Amino acid sequence: MNSPLHIPVLKNEVINHLNIKPEGVYLDCTLGAGGHSKEILKKLNSSGLLIGLDADETTLKPTHTRFSVFGSSQFSLHHANFLYFPDILKKLNIKKVNGIILDLGLSSMELDQKDRGFSFQNIGPLDMRYNKKNSTTASELLNKISLIDLKKIVKLYGEEKNYSKIAKSIKQYVKNDKMKTTLDLKEAVLEVIPKKKSNKTLARVFQSIRIAVNDELNILKETLKNIKKFLKRNGRVVIISYHSLEDRIVKQFFIKHSKVCICPREIPICVCKKDPPFRIISRKPILPNNTEILKNRKSRSAKMRVVERT
Ligand SMILES: C[S@@+](CC[C@H](N)C(=O)[O-])C[C@H]1O[C@@H](n2cnc3c(N)ncnc32)[C@H](O)[C@@H]1O
Known part of the structure; x- marks a missing residue:
């Protein structure tokens, strides 16, 4: 470490x-x-x-x-x-x-380790599990979740007002088989939000998915x-x-x-x-x-x- x-x-x-x-x-x-x-x-x-x-x-x-x-x-x-x-x-x-x-x-x-996938400031696999023995990584979750449930996660766990646009963009990336790394998630979010305050939005979206992955x-x-x-x-x-x-x-x-x-x-x-x-x-x-x-x-x-x- x-x-x-x-x-x-x-x-x-x-x-x-x-x-x-x-x-x-x-x-x-x-x-x-x-x-x-x-x-x-x-x-x-x-x-x-x-x-x-x-x-x-x-x-x-x-x-x-x-x-x-x-x-x-x-x-x-x-x-x-x-x-x-x-x-x-x-x-x-x-x-x-x-x-x-x-x-x-x-x-x-955990935040700083690239291979844990917790931070939008590092490029790594989209994992976000505290316990590596648990089955579902963030990437797997985003790949299988419905749009409706994803909207709920970003809205409720991220308290993010642009939840609908963001969830749709993430699902579009999934459709194109491009939701495997922290960079994929970051790009999906940045594509649909104003550049101003983008770090705050990214932090909220990453937080929401981490909460869901670990059922916090x-x-x-x-x-x-x-x-x-x-x-x-x-x-x-x-x-x-x-x-x-x-x-x-x-x-x-x-x-x-x-x-x-x-x-x-x-x-x-x-x-x-x-x-x-x-x-x-x-x-x-x-x-x-x-x-x-x-x-x-x-x-x-x-x-x-x-x-x-x-
Ligand atoms: C903020 S850190 C704790 C730091 C610690 N107090 C110190 O001074 O070093 C939170 C820790 O809790 C662990 N953690 C998060 N959720 C957990 C859970 N449900 N059960 C057990 N550990 C958990 C994380 O893996 C992380 O190591």
């Missing part, structure tokens, strides 16, 4: 908000280069454990090597989609953890449902998202599951006796400051939200 190492976003904020107990068990659902995990490991004593998951197998070995300064019994790294974190915990015989972090999306190593939003929703069962009392969940679709899902989930009373307003005394599983720690999302954004431009869209298990 020759790309520069991923710089962990909101590193201090993540660590402060996880309230790390030295003997605790922490689950990093998006290990990446291990930037956040490494900081967690520094705070653990010999009874503590860090469990790291990543859907991208290529990230595990270098991160494992980077962690060799810590005792091997201090961490346990797994090639797994975070959707399956309950299975990993079961395998490790762990019922509940003290804290969970999800730093969503892709790492800068459904996986996030399903994973959130499982978290309360596996988090100890007063344990914290920290989630960093990088676009409004993810942040909306996280925000709405946290609000819904931290509501103390859901009685209709007309009822003067609470009858629902609702005992919410979470309490919100950060009402407003926590954002990187200007210094961090200057050092790491990729952090600029980050939004971090935190809840605590009641």
Whole structure:
């Protein structure tokens, strides 16, 4: 892996908000280069454990090597989609953890590697899978999807207003057997959009297809449902998202599951006796400051939200 190492976003904020107990068990659902995990490991004593998951197998070995300064019994790294974190915990015989972090999306190593096909700024195969063992690449998806479904993807996951023109152009490229590389996709988009702001449109279209290839939003929703069962009392969940679709899902989930009373307003005394599983720690999302954004431009869209298990 020759790309520069991923710089962990909101590193201090993540660590402060996880309230790390030295003997605790922490689950990093998006290990990446291990930037956040490494900081967690520094705070653990010999009874503590860090469990790291990543859907991208290529990230595990270098991160494992980077962690060799810590005792091997201090961490346990797994090639797994975070959707399956309950299975990993079961395998490790762990019922509940003290804290969970999800730093969503892709790492800068993945973005920079040409052969992964995530970036319109590189030329490479149109792949976009986090897990190379999954069956459908972006190219395969675009080749088999209907025009109607493609329009939906670009509109909903890319929040792109020119979705119709773009989807039609992509399908025209498919018809001409020309949808195999990032350059093919880039050209199909550029053909039908105004040149001004084209980078923003390209970013949105590439994002929309990446979300579809990896089923990112459904996986996030399903994973959130499982978290309360596996988090100890007063344990914290920290989630960093990088676009409004993810942040909306996280925000709405946290609000819904931290509501103390859901009685209709007309009822003067609470009858629902609702005992919410979470309490919100950060009402407003926590954002990187200007210094961090200057050092790491990729952090600029980050939004971090935190809840605590009641
Ligand atoms: C933003 S990076 C995390 C960077 C990490 N926090 C660090 O400091 O190095 C996101 C990572 O999550 C992984 N990922 C994305 N979706 C995943 C999923 N559903 N399950 C497991 N890993 C996932 C990506 O492969 C990537 O390595």
